[in-house]
Amino acid sequence: MDKIVIEGGNRLIGEIAxxxxxxxxxxxxxxxxxxxxxSTITNIPNLKDIDTFKRLLxxxxxxxxxxxxxxxxxxxxxxxxxxxxxxxxxMRASVLILGPLxxxxxxxxxxxxxxxxxxxxxxxxxxxxxxxxxxxxxxEHGYVEVSAEKLKGADIYFDVPTVTGTxxxxxxxxxxxxxxxxxxxxxxxxxxxxxxxxxxxxxxxSGAGTEKIRIEGVRKxxxxxxxxxPDRIEAGTYMIASAATRGNLLxxxxxxxxxxxxxxxxxxxxxxxxxxxxxxxxxxxxxxxSVDIKTSPYPGFPTDLQAQMMSMMCISSGLSVFTETxxxxxxxxxxxxxxxxxxxxxxxxxxxxxxxxxxSGAPVMATDLRASASLLIAALVGEGETEISRVYHLDRxxxxxxxxxxxxxxxxxxxxx
Ligand code: EPZ
Numbered sequence: 001m002d003k004i005v006i007e008g009g010n011r012l013i014g015e016i017a018x019x020x021x022x023x024x025x026x027x028x029x030x031x032x033x034x035x036x037x038x039s040t041i042t043n044i045p046n047l048k049d050i051d052t053f054k055r056l057l058x059x060x061x062x063x064x065x066x067x068x069x070x071x072x073x074x075x076x077x078x079x080x081x082x083x084x085x086x087x088x089x090x091m092r093a094s095v096l097i098l099g100p101l102x103x104x105x106x107x108x109x110x111x112x113x114x115x116x117x118x119x120x121x122x123x124x125x126x127x128x129x130x131x132x133x134x135x136x137x138x139x140e141h142g143y144v145e146v147s148a149e150k151l152k153g154a155d156i157y158f159d160v161p162t163v164t165g166t167x168x169x170x171x172x173x174x175x176x177x178x179x180x181x182x183x184x185x186x187x188x189x190x191x192x193x194x195x196x197x198x199x200x201x202x203x204x205x206s207g208a209g210t211e212k213i214r215i216e217g218v219r220k221x222x223x224x225x226x227x228x229x230p231d232r233i234e235a236g237t238y239m240i241a242s243a244a245t246r247g248n249l250l251x252x253x254x255x256x257x258x259x260x261x262x263x264x265x266x267x268x269x270x271x272x273x274x275x276x277x278x279x280x281x282x283x284x285x286x287x288x289x290s291v292d293i294k295t296s297p298y299p300g301f302p303t304d305l306q307a308q309m310m311s312m313m314c315i316s317s318g319l320s321v322f323t324e325t326x327x328x329x330x331x332x333x334x335x336x337x338x339x340x341x342x343x344x345x346x347x348x349x350x351x352x353x354x355x356x357x358x359x360s361g362a363p364v365m366a367t368d369l370r371a372s373a374s375l376l377i378a379a380l381v382g383e384g385e386t387e388i389s390r391v392y393h394l395d396r397x398x399x400x401x402x403x404x405x406x407x408x409x410x411x412x413x414x415x416x417x
Contacts, residue, residue, distance in 0.1 A: 004379075022233075038073065125159065175219075
């Protein structure tokens with residue numbers, strides 16, 4: 001398993017281009033299953049999760065033609081509506097094929113994704129919605145089988161706003177009979193982007209981006225060409241890294257308008273954010289003031305940036321209180337940060353971070369995607385050398401991260417094992 005070795009202490013100065021958004025590319029690729037032709041998705045990031053999803057679509061019988069960050073998905077030859085365990089266990093987003101397959105091919109059989117490092121991550125709300133639309137749900141041998149002759153529009157209420165749950169049901173409702181309304185829907189930008197693409201296919205969706213989405217079923221959808229928006233979480237990660245290292249990073253194609261909560265928090269700690277047309281310059285100053293962070297669904301502070309922000313607060317002045325409201329186990333980075341000298345006390349979903357004068361490099365282990373980004377930021381500011389193991393977590397969500405960081409002054413290298 002590869003490791004990443006970083007010599008800390010360098011300011012990040014220069015330009016980084018933001019890649020396409022992983023959490024938008026995945027549902028957009030799933031949406032290709034809603035028509036019988038060949039859709040082209042462009043500005044696709046070069047990531048392991050994207051490769052896994054391509055393999056999943058090929059397993060279903062799709063013909064995939066990918067080159068230079070674009071993927072053509074030809075759905076004319078679907079053989080099986082089944083997603084096997086060995087593919088789903090490595091990427092929970094595989095559940096996104098449920099809605100498209102059952103509404104277009106009347107049946108889907110997907111291995112239950114199971115939990116992951118950050119939490120149980122159930123899909124009960126996805127299944128509740130499909131059941132309300134008339135699907136038959138059968139769970140056996142670790143698989144969920146969903147079938148329906150024809151889905152019917154229904155009124156659906158989510159107890160919690162689930163991102164992929166909203167995306168799954170929006171796709172399912174596009175070809176259902178009648179009107180579906182999703183109340184307490186997720187408002188993330190990736191949901192709005194998916195609705196925009198579905199409408200371009202000929203869907204009839206309104207309200208995406210708000211807590212109430214209305215989908216009127218249509219008879220058929222057509223293939224499209226669609227460019228994925230820039231990744232707000234990748235961009236936010238580099239903004240935090242720039243601030244933490246007192247750097248001066250220009251982020252090209254940065255979706256700064258989707259990072260309001262982070263921008264406000266970074267200004268609170270003393271960083272400067274300068275908008276230069278559609279680029280954003282993040283400048284870190286010292287010392288970093290402390291700040292409290294409470295994650296919440298969009299447009300609140302993203303749970304996917306909580307770990308990264310915590311790394312920066314480890315070297316701030318004062319106490320910062322982090323409250324993680326989305327996932328029950330998203331403090332896996334804390335024990336690794338403490339190996340680097342961080343002073344953090346965890347009590348349930350709250351972590352209290354006492355800023356220290358410095359962090360020291362140490363061998364640490366990545367446990368999940370965003371925790372690995374947090375360790376990277378800690379290593380960049382830490383004194384001495386840090387070796388991060390299990391970096392396959394990082395490769396799931398950050399394209400060419402060591403090249404991008406080395407290009408702006410980080411002393412970073414990948415050691416292939
Ligand atoms: C999406 O996951 C993202 N993944 C996650 O990004 C992100 O952290 C999360 O949304 C929250 O923003 C993709 O878009 C591929 P949820 P998702 O369903 O859809 C509970 C990353 O780092 N819930 O919005 O799986 C759930 O337990 C990843 O890129 C149910 O109870 O998250 C959680 O507490 C990590 N029942 C809350 O809802 C359900 O049926 C939000 O989860 C579904 C969810």
